[in-house]
Amino acid sequence: MDTLNRIKELERLIIQAKKSYYSFTDDTDEQQLTDAEFDLLEEELRQLDPNNVVLRQVGYEDTLNSITNKIKVTHTIPMLSMDKVKKKEDLLSWFNNKIDSGLITDYQLVVEPKVDGVSGDLLYSNTKFQYAATRGNGRIGLKIDTNLIKNTIKSTIPIKGSEIHIRGEFYIPKSYNLKKERDDYEPLRNLCAGALKRKEPIEINKYIEFIPYNIIGTDITFDKEIEKLELLRKTKYPDIQYFITKDITHVWEYFEEYEKSLRNKWSFESDGLVVVFNSINTQKIIVQEFGDTDHHHKYAIAIKPKSVGAWSTIRDVEFNVSRNGRIVPVAIMYPVQIGSVMVSRATLNNMSFVKENNIQLYDKVFCNRTNDVIPDIVKVIHTTKSKEVTIEKCPSCGTKLVEKGVDYICPNHLNCPAQIVNKFLHWFTSNDIKHIGPSSIDKLIHGGNFSSLWQLYAMNQNDLMCVIEKYCNISKDTDTMKEFIRLFEKSKDQTEQDIIGKYGIPTIGIKMLKKMNIYTLNDLIKYKDLSYMSSDVAVEKNICIWLNQDPRNFDDLFSLIKYIDPKKKVDKNIKKKLFCITGALDNLSRNDAIKEIENKYPNYEYSNTVTKDVSILYIGNDATNTSKYKTAVKYNIPIIEYKSI
DNA sequence: TCCGCTTGCCGAGGAGCACT
DNA sequence: AGTGCTCCTCGGCAAGCGGA
Secondary structure (H helix, E strand, O other), X not given: OOHHHHHHHHHHHHHHHHHHHHOOOOOOOOOOOOHHHHHHHHHHHHHHOOOXXXXXXXXXXXXXXXXXXXXXXXXXXXXXXXXXXXXXXXXXXXXXXXXXXXXXXXXXXXXXXXXXOEEEEEEEEOOEEEEEEEOXXXXXXXXXXXXXXXXXXXXXXXXXXXXXXXXXXXXXXXHHHHOOXXXXXXXXXXXXXXXXXXXXXXXXXXXXXXXXXXXXXXXXOXXXXXXXXXXXXXXXXXXXXXXXXXXXXXXXXXXXXXXXXXXXXXXXXXXXXXXXXXXXXXXXHHHHHHOOOOOOOOOEEEEOOOOOEEEXXXXXXXXXXXXXXXXEEEEEEEEEEEOOEEEEEEEOOOHHXXXXXXXXXXXXXXXXXXXXXXXXXXXXXXXXXXXXOOOOEOOOOOOEOEEEOOEEEOOOOOOOHHHHHHHHHHHHHHOOOOOOOHHHHHHHHHHOOOOOOHHHHOOOHHHHHHHHHHHHOOOOOOHHHHHXXXXXXXXXXXXXXXXXXXXXXXXXXXXXXXXXXXXXXXXXHHHXXXXXXXXXXXXXXXXXXXXXXXXXXXXXXXXXXXXXXHHHOOOOOOOOEEEEEEOEOOOOOHHHHHHHHHHHOOOXXXXXXXOXXXXXXXXXXXXXXXXXXHHHHHOOOOEEEHHHO
């Protein structure tokens, strides 16, 4: 068998093994591979084809979505988005801010179009095409079926290197629309995104083009940004026209030229210009000196044109209830065409926003789409019919609303159906559990009388499937059900910290927990102490409020963790935390108590004595006179009654 | 500036359902 | 068994607000 066939064979075996590992059929005919056998297959494939897509998939479980047949791909270098400016002075301050640091000697800037399409990453290995992937969330994208865009993809490029990533934009040229009447113009970006998701190509797929703007690869380095663009010309993909200057004011003049005429001349739709320092060394200096944010580099910026808008009238105001009870007003407008889409809704953020901007029902409003995406009301004119927007009761449960900061809040946090639905939804989305959306959750909660997430985790798999089948209209034998169950099971495999972070305590996400060194419920409960109500640290106060608001808050999270039982999954990076015990415990020996705690909290370790390093002191009866207790008080170490765990 | 939280429109396709 | 309609969900493009 030749190498190529063996590679195909290995791909097939590995994918199949991953699939059967995660399917829940009783298909005993199929022989299951042992882990070792599986590893051997992977190793062999790695030898033959180090960059094979099958090896790059995110863990076994994310390999293949059985419904869409999409494979996840990790971007080892994230595909970041870009910071934006709209005004000349903002562009100047971005530039001057860098120059004023005194570290930059090369002022050259490269200006290029920001093509409005779907971002993509093409991987080439030793000149041969391997795969194309979407940007996804910047870190994990989806593989694109390149059968859909056979004409678009060049199978080889004359650039050597074992791993060459070509980054650019998939787009449909404007000429596609120009053949039509203006009223029939189609939204090209959406159309392109849709076409890339198809199972079978259609006519429109032939129009899709790819224009590269960045190249990242092993064994290649550049001194200048434009060297990348010049090298990319060799790929025979369409090339980006760029403008180069040392003078930032010329950049703005070029932008004005862009708005006036260039934009119309180009064959693709664009949503602004990209400005980047030409010298790669300068880029590096900026990264070192100014860092990166989560989303973008600071050595590049996008200049965005004013967004287009249109007039409409608010015909209604809808009130959404968020998972934390915040009331969010949304303007419902008579549908109006903006660009190539119809807009009928725009958020009004909160009731203070409505009042401060004097927005009323039946007002005439000018609606933008910020950066041509999100509808946004920017001008308001009252009419004779205009009427003040008011709300007193929760639209979901009827509870009287209370004012809190800029928001109106429904205080019925535990029983308000809308809040429960959104809590479920937040958990499902943050855990990447798919196929159960708002509507299904609504039916689950109303029909099935569910009110807490732990109730789902307390069920066995078959009962869960029955419930989902009954209330969410998904039959047991469908791919959707299998995929849902797979993802649901996967959600059990995470640390206690992950669970707390995703659970949705107001203002507390995973990053915040890490910052605060909260790993477990044990770390969390210490904030129940009412002294944190006056804490200067807002998040401490928030946790304190949440814990004391209603004891059922904690009980609910506690039950969820109990049923998920995350003790198997311990983050190895966590330094063990020390705990100590003092005082007599009812019906329990000291040793049993230690075992119990260590079992429950695998990152906790018993310490004989109370030192500064001890994180928690558990106390039993009559413990307040012990020296351990006094030392703990002295060092400000949290003291918790053993009973409370 | 970071983090959490909230918002909209579009096309593709899975799945249920009523009807032939 | 096949067809068309409808509901639902996903993933593509994202930004703005508020608090610290």
